[in-house]
Amino acid sequence: MTASPLRQRAFRRFFIGRSLSLIGDAVVPAALALALLRATGSVSSLALVLGCAMVPKLLLLPVGGVIADRLDARTVAIGTDLVRCGMQLLVGLQLLGSEPSIGLIALAEVVGGAASAFATPALSPLVSATVRNEDRQRANSLLGTAGSVARLGGPALAGLLIWSAGPGWAFVLDAVTFVASAVLLLGIQVTHVPGPKRSFRSDLTEGWTEVRSRDWYWTSLIAHGIWYFTASVLMVLGPVIAVRSLGGEGSWVAVLQSGSVGVLVGALLAGRLRVRRPVAAGNLAAGLYALPLAALAFPAPAPVVIVAYGVGMAGLGFLGPVWETTVQNTIPEHVLARVISYDWLMSLSAMPVGYLLAPIAAGAWGAGRTLSVSAILVGGACTATLAVPGVRRFVVVAGEQRTASASTGTHDAEPTDSPAC
Template sequence: MANPLKQRPFRRLFLGRTLSLIGDAVIPAALALALLRTTGSASALALVLGCAMVPKLLLLPVGGVIADRLNSRTVALASDLVRCVTQLLAGLQLMRSDPSIALIAAAEVAGGAASAFATPALSPLVGGTVAAADRQRANSLLATAGSVARLGGPALAGLLIWAAGPGWAFLLDAATFAASAALLLSIRVAHVPPPKRSFRADLIEGWVEVRNRDWYWTSLIAHGIWNLTAAALMVLGPVIAVRSLGGEGIWVAVLQSGSIGVLLGALLAGRVRVHRPVMAGNLAAALYALPLVALAVPAPAPLVIGAYGVAMAGLGFLGPVWETTVQNTIPEHALARVISYDWLMSLGTMPLGYLFAPLAADAFGTGWTLTTSAVLVGGACLATLAVPSVRRFVTEGAPHHASTEQKAAAT
């Protein structure tokens, strides 16, 4: 695999994406601290976070249609400009002595809506700037940049808040979106528009592309269950760490181990060519059962920390491998719509995990809930291996041209 950073269009895309990832990584910590400092209310934080998530979930399929109809570069550029403005407005509010929670929430609604268009546009951008043989390396580089940003984001947020106040973290994020937009202006991306038809027909066609591929929709079910159980771990894990494993510091160590694991997994994905990518990715995803079991026992803190790191390394490996497989297999004119359904499935199950995990823990116990979650995620990921098209799917060198075996398995 050649280094895609040697290709000017991808190099600029990578730089813009990396800058915006750094800005985004600062926001969760800055937002939490800013709102708690200003209002002292966890409800205000939940409101603002919900305002960003809900429109993104509702508009993802719409964003997929628009990104397929228009050039993905145009959609990503417009999304960056909108998010630049929303973060600028939120930052200016937080720099006031009496910031308006309503205005900040409204800015997050607009930012979440813009994200629904930006998310499905990224994969066509990669596909349009990188040759098929180099896409796994390109996706690995993007995933690695995201992992590094998540590792350093909280520390950078803390430094900004300590030195200048939380509003400056949002101004930094706005600046990164402006820089990303400027870099997108300087590149060209090939675009294959779909045939002209109604909006509803475009939505249906995107879903048909998913439904007609057994390896895709069965893997999406497993990935959705992965996110469901990940939400359960995020809700119940801190409680176990504080009560049984040694305190808040242990939970911080668990999360840091996960961040390092994602980074290592993404680096590995950039260095190996996987012959059976769908099967390998789902096996990597099944590793998430390990920390769920470790917390259910609960195992000693070092084992929990290590298990979570291994599980998240599986996620870091899965991401680039899966994205490359999708980019090289789904027709270009439908790629953004297919990606939007992919993200909808992944993000849509997380609120269910947040809601039902504490209810199940109260009714049946935390250990039972986490053990059941481990069985669910391990069983779902391993069960995909029973699907012939998952086992038979092999890496091809050219995009959008499946082998005879793959064509037979995918229909």
């Protein structure tokens, strides 16, 4: 077992800043929903504001990947932290006033969503720049654990702030966490490996070429996109089934809490286990999400659904650190942010499609059949990646990652010092 990555000063500062930001971000969704419903009483206003954050992020993710590769990830992260700080502070001040402007809040969410499109691709290069190869899986596990803890405690902290001081203070808290993250990053020195100077279009094309030239990568992205699609279907239909057939709203809250615990357990396991075939193992773990979909389709008794959702989300918690470590140790540093941006684009784009199609499919076929098809879809897609040569041959042996040879249409992985079990 290697020493904790937290012993490395640069990663420790990055980890603390990232953890603070995650706590702030975990508080915001509940605060935003309640604040807008209090102010307008309109669900459409909430949908508008949420869309204002998501749309620019989706549109600008590939652009953010190019910028993060051209500049060093630290500079991009500091800049986007400060922008998001300003936007969250603006929203907080609006909500603290007597008559908040929905237009200003929506504008702030547009700018914040755009900043997030630049910040997200920079995260993985920051891990690569602050952690040795052999420590990266533990580092990613720590970050995944921090995210899980934030998701567990965020709603409770949001409730405390909302009922004691008002929802606006949740956004002020989030703004403060972004400032803290930027200050911590200022004390980090990272080495930037720039690629050759190209046109912006050539940079975008190079990033996509890196994705499609690795069969283990792009086929896994399809499976992960299907995971997010089916997760969106569950988020739409699950609450309805829980209220009607599983005992009411309390059962759905228990399901969600079980999922948060599951992600935490999965992330902790990823920090301790070293699998020889990380891509295959991660995708199979993601396929466990078929369990809660199938359990809700019948529906099974509430305790079964709760456990199934916890197990399914544990698969996601395990996949995250294993996948991120594999990508960081394999993709060339000068193109890493662009590759990551396409990864996020594929996953996040699938979510609104699921939100849109779930009620349509449920109206035509019924919720149970829609969930059953979703279970088959995600389980089949994740398992089917094992038929891909690059997935089967991606093996960590004796401190070196190997993939299928170029003759099969994939790249050889770059050397890594990650230990194998």
